[in-house]
Amino acid sequence: xxxxxxxxxxxxxxxxxxxxxxxxxxxxxxxxxxxxxxxxxxxxxxxxxxxxxxxxxxxxxxxxxxxxxxxxxxxxxxxxxxxxxxxxxxxxxxxxxxxxxxxxxxxxxxxxxxxxxxxxxxxxxxxxxxxxxxxxxxxxxxxxxxxxxxxxxxxxxxxxxxxxxxxxxxxxxxxxxxxxxxxxxxxxxxxxxxxxxxxxxxxxxxxxxxxxxxxxxxxxxxxxxxxxxxxxxxxxxxxxxxxxxxxxxxxxxxxxxxxxxxxxxxxxxxxxxxxxxxxxxxxxx
Amino acid sequence: xxxxxxxxxxxxxxxxxxxxxxxxxxxxxxxxxxxxxxxxxxxxxxxxxxxxxxxxxxxxxxxxxxxxxxxxxxxxxxxxxxxxxxxxxxxxxxxxxxxxxxxxxxxxxxxxxxxxxxxxxxxxxxxxxxxxxxxxxxxxxxxxxxxxxxxxxxxxxxxxxxxxxxxxxxxxxxxxxxxxxxxxxxxxxxxxxxxxxxxxxxxxxxxxxxxxxxxxxxxxxxxxxxxxxxxxxxxxxxxxxxxxxxxxxxxxxxxxxxxxxxxxxxxxxxxxxxxxxxxxxxxxxx
Numbered sequence: 058x059x060x061x062x063x064x065x066x067x068x069x070x071x072x073x074x075x076x077x078x079x080x081x082x083x084x085x086x087x088x089x090x091x092x093x094x095x096x097x098x099x100x101x102x103x104x105x106x107x108x109x110x111x112x113x114x115x116x117x118x119x120x121x122x123x124x125x126x127x128x129x130x131x132x133x134x135x136x137x138x139x140x141x142x143x144x145x146x147x148x149x150x151x152x153x154x155x156x157x158x159x160x161x162x163x164x165x166x167x168x169x170x171x172x173x174x175x176x177x178x179x180x181x182x183x184x185x186x187x188x189x190x191x192x193x194x195x196x197x198x199x200x201x202x203x204x205x206x207x208x209x210x211x212x213x214x215x216x217x218x219x220x221x222x223x224x225x226x227x228x229x230x231x232x233x234x235x236x237x238x239x240x241x242x243x244x245x246x247x248x249x250x251x252x253x254x255x256x257x258x259x260x261x262x263x264x265x266x267x268x269x270x271x272x273x274x275x276x277x278x279x280x281x282x283x284x285x286x287x288x289x290x291x292x293x294x295x296x297x298x299x300x301x302x303x304x305x306x307x308x309x310x311x312x313x314x315x316x317x318x319x320x321x322x323x324x325x326x327x328x329x330x331x332x333x334x335x336x337x338x339x340x341x342x
Numbered sequence: 343x344x345x346x347x348x349x350x351x352x353x354x355x356x357x358x359x360x361x362x363x364x365x366x367x368x369x370x371x372x373x374x375x376x377x378x379x380x381x382x383x384x385x386x387x388x389x390x391x392x393x394x395x396x397x398x399x400x401x402x403x404x405x406x407x408x409x410x411x412x413x414x415x416x417x418x419x420x421x422x423x424x425x426x427x428x429x430x431x432x433x434x435x436x437x438x439x440x441x442x443x444x445x446x447x448x449x450x451x452x453x454x455x456x457x458x459x460x461x462x463x464x465x466x467x468x469x470x471x472x473x474x475x476x477x478x479x480x481x482x483x484x485x486x487x488x489x490x491x492x493x494x495x496x497x498x499x500x501x502x503x504x505x506x507x508x509x510x511x512x513x514x515x516x517x518x519x520x521x522x523x524x525x526x527x528x529x530x531x532x533x534x535x536x537x538x539x540x541x542x543x544x545x546x547x548x549x550x551x552x553x554x555x556x557x558x559x560x561x562x563x564x565x566x567x568x569x570x571x572x573x574x575x576x577x578x579x580x581x582x583x584x585x586x587x588x589x590x591x592x593x594x595x596x597x598x599x600x601x602x603x604x605x606x607x608x609x610x611x612x613x614x615x616x617x618x619x620x621x622x623x624x625x626x627x628x
Binding site: 060061063064066067068070071073074075077078079081082085140143146148150152154155156157158159160161163164165166167168169170171172173174175176178181183215219220223224226227268269272273275276278279282283286297300301304305310313314317320321324 | 358361364365368369371372373375376378379382390391437438440441443444445447448463465466467468469470471472473474475476477478493494496497498500501504554557558560561565575576577579580582583584592595596598599602603606607609610611614617618621622
């Protein structure tokens, strides 16, 4: 039987969903297609790209997206490691706790983003309720730029740490127990064991978890759209939200395509940097 | 408690108690926000405005009645999401199984090449694709068509599904299929009667991950569907959130979050082993 025939339907759909849009954007980014052109595509050469290079909001959002991704994923790796170490030990009820701890990951992002909006509410949310009962002033978490981006980080860490923890737990389960016994016989403490055995052997798993999560966090959309809407004053806006607003609110499709392609190019650059860095780390090791 | 039990832990806390404390903290962190929604959903507006955390009086089911008798009623979104989730899962598996099978029987080099491409597609932030997909949907007249959502969903989940299933096919011993060929089994018969029955766990894990994705997907559903009775859960939540930004208290919102979470909690408790297997395999084999 012809292997290509078996693969053809899947490959066609993959091309339509992943490759066609990028080609479409490449063409669209060289057109003006907005309310000013009556939504007709008019070739304008590199005009959109020149606008992108000079667009302060694009670069501001790029920085905000990067900051969000790095801080969130960093915290998720730390918390995920702690949870994985806890779930790796033997105790009763571990299976049930593992399911319950996975719940935040399984929920739709928009559902839990709405939940967090209520938790951060000023003044009726529980955090402000606690602050008030301690005699402190309530804090406008979602209305102050400095705090709103931290609120998005907290909600993201809450939602995706279980995913990281599960990956790292799978990694922990691959490490043979004899290693720790031998290390203990040599007089090593558990804390030294963590640094000298666990973390080095866990490295590939940390890398995979970081790769998956960074890619998702850099494309963050659902969470921001519902929790803050990109506000206050665009201070939590991500590149994906900006691209969405350009298309669906400003009806500027040519520029929206340019923003998305620009974001794609930045992602490629980041991925290339990551691969080079990993290669060098391997050479050194 | 006898004497030597105390001698052993002078000045320290017993390890079990320390573990217990960490477990309690983990559960509080994971479930706390959801429990707060549950609490909010059962309180009257007056009780919520009186202050966070009160327990006396002010309990009500009114928030649920309001949400379930709204226009459209909330269960409609859950139904829509279930239908889209189930159909997307079937479509993805129908496309991914033959593709994964063919791929697992190819040379290693090709598998690595295609595998690399699939991995890149699997981690790609798909929200970037929404505008082009929306244009396609408009041209083909697929906007406001609930079932049409299965097409982009299947396409977006194919990379992960093919990677997972391909790894599972590759683990089956080749002798199994060789002897079936000698017996005169056709390709379809081999797949249907010999290989797929052994693939059960992998197919279930993959299907669950695809279902969860389709159930939760937001940007594409948001842009393809505008008629409110056709909305799936994720864009419906966003619309509820957006329609009344300044409305406090959140009783009705909280009832919606609880109703939107309950099916997933059930799914997770029923299938946690398969979901965990799929998740870890997906990342590690990929």
